[in-house]
Amino acid sequence: MSIEAQSVLNETFVLNLGPQHPATHGVLRIKLTMDGEYIMDADPVIGYGHRMHEKMGENRSYAKFLPNTGRMDYVAALFNGHGYVGAVERLAGITVPERAEYIRVITSELNRVSSHLLWLGAFLVDLGGFTPLLYCFDDREQILDLLESVTGSRLTFCYYRFGGVSNDIDEDFVAGTRKFITRLRSRMPMYDAFVTKNIIFRKRVEGIGHISAETCRKYGATGPVIRGSGVAYDVRKVEPYSVYSKFNFDVPVFHECDCMARYKVRVEEMIQSMRIIEQALDSLPTGPVMAEKVPRTLKPAKGDCYYNVESARGSFGVRVVSDGSENAYRLKLRSPCFSNMSLFRECSEGMLLPDALALLGSLDLVIPDIDR
Amino acid sequence: MKFTSLKSKFEGIAVRGTSAPVAGAEAGAPVPLVIETPHAARGTNLDVTVPAERVVEAVTILDDAKFMIEAITGVDWLAERQYEVIYDFTHVESGERIAIRTRIPRDKPELPTISHIYGGANWHERETHDFFGIIFTGHPQLIPLLLPEDARFHPLRKDFTA
Amino acid sequence: MECLRLVLYVAGLLAFATFNAAYLSLLERKFPSWLQLRPGPIEVGPWGLLQPVADGLKLLSKQILTPQGADLLLFKLAPVMVVVPGILCLVTIPFSETLVARNFNLGLLMIFSFGAFGVFAVLLGGWASNNKYSSIAAARVVAQNIAYEIPMLLVVISVVFVTRTFNLHSIVEQQTGGFWHWNVLNLKASLMMPIAFLIYFICMLAETNRAPFDMVEAESELVAGAFTEYSGMGFGLFFIAEYVNIIVGCSIGTILFLGGWDCPFGLLPGVHWFLIKMYALCVAVIWVRWSFPRTQFYGLLNLSWKILIPFALVNLVLTAFMLKLFR
Numbered sequence: 063m064s065i066e067a068q069s070v071l072n073e074t075f076v077l078n079l080g081p082q083h084p085a086t087h088g089v090l091r092i093k094l095t096m097d098g099e100y101i102m103d104a105d106p107v108i109g110y111g112h113r114m115h116e117k118m119g120e121n122r123s124y125a126k127f128l129p130n131t132g133r134m135d136y137v138a139a140l141f142n143g144h145g146y147v148g149a150v151e152r153l154a155g156i157t158v159p160e161r162a163e164y165i166r167v168i169t170s171e172l173n174r175v176s177s178h179l180l181w182l183g184a185f186l187v188d189l190g191g192f193t194p195l196l197y198c199f200d201d202r203e204q205i206l207d208l209l210e211s212v213t214g215s216r217l218t219f220c221y222y223r224f225g226g227v228s229n230d231i232d233e234d235f236v237a238g239t240r241k242f243i244t245r246l247r248s249r250m251p252m253y254d255a256f257v258t259k260n261i262i263f264r265k266r267v268e269g270i271g272h273i274s275a276e277t278c279r280k281y282g283a284t285g286p287v288i289r290g291s292g293v294a295y296d297v298r299k300v301e302p303y304s305v306y307s308k309f310n311f312d313v314p315v316f317h318e319c320d321c322m323a324r325y326k327v328r329v330e331e332m333i334q335s336m337r338i339i340e341q342a343l344d345s346l347p348t349g350p351v352m353a354e355k356v357p358r359t360l361k362p363a364k365g366d367c368y369y370n371v372e373s374a375r376g377s378f379g380v381r382v383v384s385d386g387s388e389n390a391y392r393l394k395l396r397s398p399c400f401s402n403m404s405l406f407r408e409c410s411e412g413m414l415l416p417d418a419l420a421l422l423g424s425l426d427l428v429i430p431d432i433d434r
Numbered sequence: 435m436k437f438t439s440l441k442s443k444f445e446g447i448a449v450r451g452t453s454a455p456v457a458g459a460e461a462g463a464p465v466p467l468v469i470e471t472p473h474a475a476r477g478t479n480l481d482v483t484v485p486a487e488r489v490v491e492a493v494t495i496l497d498d499a500k501f502m503i504e505a506i507t508g509v510d511w512l513a514e515r516q517y518e519v520i521y522d523f524t525h526v527e528s529g530e531r532i533a534i535r536t537r538i539p540r541d542k543p544e545l546p547t548i549s550h551i552y553g554g555a556n557w558h559e560r561e562t563h564d565f566f567g568i569i570f571t572g573h574p575q576l577i578p579l580l581l582p583e584d585a586r587f588h589p590l591r592k593d594f595t596a
Numbered sequence: 597m598e599c600l601r602l603v604l605y606v607a608g609l610l611a612f613a614t615f616n617a618a619y620l621s622l623l624e625r626k627f628p629s630w631l632q633l634r635p636g637p638i639e640v641g642p643w644g645l646l647q648p649v650a651d652g653l654k655l656l657s658k659q660i661l662t663p664q665g666a667d668l669l670l671f672k673l674a675p676v677m678v679v680v681p682g683i684l685c686l687v688t689i690p691f692s693e694t695l696v697a698r699n700f701n702l703g704l705l706m707i708f709s710f711g712a713f714g715v716f717a718v719l720l721g722g723w724a725s726n727n728k729y730s731s732i733a734a735a736r737v738v739a740q741n742i743a744y745e746i747p748m749l750l751v752v753i754s755v756v757f758v759t760r761t762f763n764l765h766s767i768v769e770q771q772t773g774g775f776w777h778w779n780v781l782n783l784k785a786s787l788m789m790p791i792a793f794l795i796y797f798i799c800m801l802a803e804t805n806r807a808p809f810d811m812v813e814a815e816s817e818l819v820a821g822a823f824t825e826y827s828g829m830g831f832g833l834f835f836i837a838e839y840v841n842i843i844v845g846c847s848i849g850t851i852l853f854l855g856g857w858d859c860p861f862g863l864l865p866g867v868h869w870f871l872i873k874m875y876a877l878c879v880a881v882i883w884v885r886w887s888f889p890r891t892q893f894y895g896l897l898n899l900s901w902k903i904l905i906p907f908a909l910v911n912l913v914l915t916a917f918m919l920k921l922f923r
Binding site for chain 2: 108109112114116117120149152155277278279280281282283284288293295297300301365366367368369370377379381383391392394396400401404405408433434
């Protein structure tokens with residue numbers, strides 16, 4: 063499919079969005095064929111941040127790949143770690159002690175809240191309102207401090223190990239998390255009044271960026287994208303993993319299929335995550351945080367398996383193919399942003415440029431996750 | 435459970451076809467074609483091995499049953515001189531997961547595209563082509579996706595040296 | 597003698613304009629940092645007071661790049677052309693009873709004619725850059741400014757019905773004696789006077805291309821809009837012009853609606869009250885910019901054509917009606 067630049071007959075022109083651009087959240091280039099202010103065709107060009115993690119998975123032992131998992135979707139890095147660790151544990155038949163599972167759930171849900179807060183700020187910056195970003199970062203700082211005290215990192219976490227977690231949580235962490243939940247709960251009405259009810263914001267996102275449920279199914283879009291289109295698909299409910307089946311939480315679903323629906327899904331998800339964290343803290347069991355008798359060099363049995371988790375951006379899946387040696391034979395990382403981004407071309411046809419950027423922002427993309 | 439009703443449909447197409455051998459297990463072991471797998475141990479509910487020319491039929495069965503495409507994975511079995519391509523599908527309501535596998539010879543790696551059925555397969559197939567050099571016949575835009583536009587190498591092949 | 601006085605005034609106004617542009621840009625960074633719970637610029641000088649000096653030196657020291665294929669004459673003319681109308685408007689603004697460079701009888705008319713000139717300069721700059729982003733931005737500037745020029749002029753005309761003169765000095769003299777004489781509260785002339793002030797304020801935001809109407813720059817979409825290709829002092833001149841336009845717009849708002857140099861309680865009128873009111877309006881302009889996201893382009897035009905113009909027309913008719921009734 064070739065696009066003629068400066069075609070005089072149909073008066074379209076080619077505009078390059080990126081790779082350096084304030085609104086594309088990373089290094090993404092979109093070749094837009096525009097007719098005035100309307101987009102005729104939007105062809106994303108990705109791969110500027112491609113580091114070939116899948117080859118790195120084959121070149122080193124299972125344990126040595128653990129730091130890589132934090133570098134793909136760095137905003138919600140714990141989910142990537144959970145997916146990889148879960149896949150290898152499934153293949154090797156390792157059972158994780160209950161306390162470790164609870165800690166995984168608590169830290170993952172904290173990471174989900176921090177990822178959604180960052181998305182909220184960045185989405186508003188795309189639309190031109192700079193101030194909410196600073197308020198979101200204020201809340202996010204507290205989560206990062208909590209997670210740093212337990213994992214040692216603020217952004218690219220490498221905390222889960224095969225058979226559990228590397229570090230136990232202490233009383234300070236539990237008290238700090240409870241304090242944080244109280245504070246964020248009291249600030250949600252402020253976000254509601256400042257952002258959700260802001261008339262200019264609502265005019266920018268209501269009715270914009272329609273993505274039907276059928277499009278989501280054909281492209282494999284998961285996470286808040288499909289939940290904003292009316293489909294209640296959440297891996298934690300539909301294919302429960304870890305100890306999520308023990309907690310009482312709702313999956314927010316909205317049927318309007320526009321950017322506002324996806325926004326509301328993420329705000330609701332933050333509230334539900336706080337419910338999960340509270341229940342997990344209340345019923346936290348005692349015990350070890352690491353399974354016993356996990357070999358130093360893991361050599362899982364031959365075969366392959368699939369494991370997926372509900373990341374902040376969608377369903378993150380890992381397919382591990384093992385041939386019995388200490389390196390993986392093939393490691394496939396199914397990134398949610400990759401599938402979410404692939405529907406942009408079809409959905410942005412005929413839209414105005416600012417509306418297409420609002421749609422891009424509402425998909426919540428982290429480009430290194432697409433590029434891997 | 436949806437996949438139980440689909441089993442018979444898959445068994446109908448899995449045995450027909452005369453292309454590359456569809457062996458998947460150890461040499462000498464019987465060749466299962468439609469296997470029900472335990473979800474907790476394998477992550478999938480149904481594992482279907484089809485010949486290369488039956489892939490489009492198998493995917494159409496899944497599209498009619500309203501499954502969602504998740505991933506397309508390529509594996510390079512250098513010793514057996516074959517590529518294996520695994521298509522992962524999931525159902526949004528029941529959470530069932532079905533994997534379709536196929537094998538193609540390494541010397542002539544060609545598969546029909548499914549991008550006309552599932553739009554998402556467009557990018558997945560481009561990525562698999564980037565990494566392995568598998569040609570998806572009928573694909574509208576089989577140019578490099580993650581690698582540079584002028585790349586002519588395929589990094590995930592087992593005999594690839596930088 | 598008159599000529600020398602005028603030259604001195606213009607020099608003084610130039611200094612006033614550049615000083616304001618510099619320190620309004622600092623206020624633009626300190627005020628939102630207070631809203632956003634962060635310190636803002638604190639490194640250069642106490643409380644960051646020397647930050648504009650550092651910014652000015654930086655802009656002066658940058659290489660002036662001209663893009664290939666740009667129209668050289670227009671490209672270099674545009675930044676100069678965009679500053680001049682703002683300074684010329686300041687010539688006729690009365691800062692106090694005696695502090696005015698040249699008081700024209702048609703002062704108000706002169707200001708609006710020069711205002712339109714600034715739009716032309718931005719259009720030239722965007723077009724001459726040979727850059728698609730800038731061309732799109734230039735087209736947007738024209739559409740936006742035309743759309744918002746109309747309700748602003750309608751509102752100003754309704755004020756002129758009340759004041760019966762274009763002479764800015766006389767307009768303020770009619771409002772002396774305390775805030776109940778100010779035009780914004782002059783409900784005998786028109787019941788919609790406060791709304792007229794609001795319409796004027798919104799139109800002023802749009803005419804000076806300030807958020808939420810800053811489609812021209814729209815950083816997250818068009819990088820820097822019409823100014824994308826300008827570097828160094830070329831960009832600096834556009835920057836200064838934006839702040840001079842804000843000052844002119846706020847000054848006109850003060851003069852037309854808020855009583856100019858009058859004290860709210862009629863006690864000590866003077867230039868200090870004029871400056872206080874003008875800077876209060878500038879702070880309001882900055883506050884609005886940092887609180888709201890950007891509108892879409894058709895939302896912006898809809899606001900003007902479908903909401904502001906009908907209200908301004910109603911205000912005009914109402915003013916004429918009430919004047920006929922009560923005089």
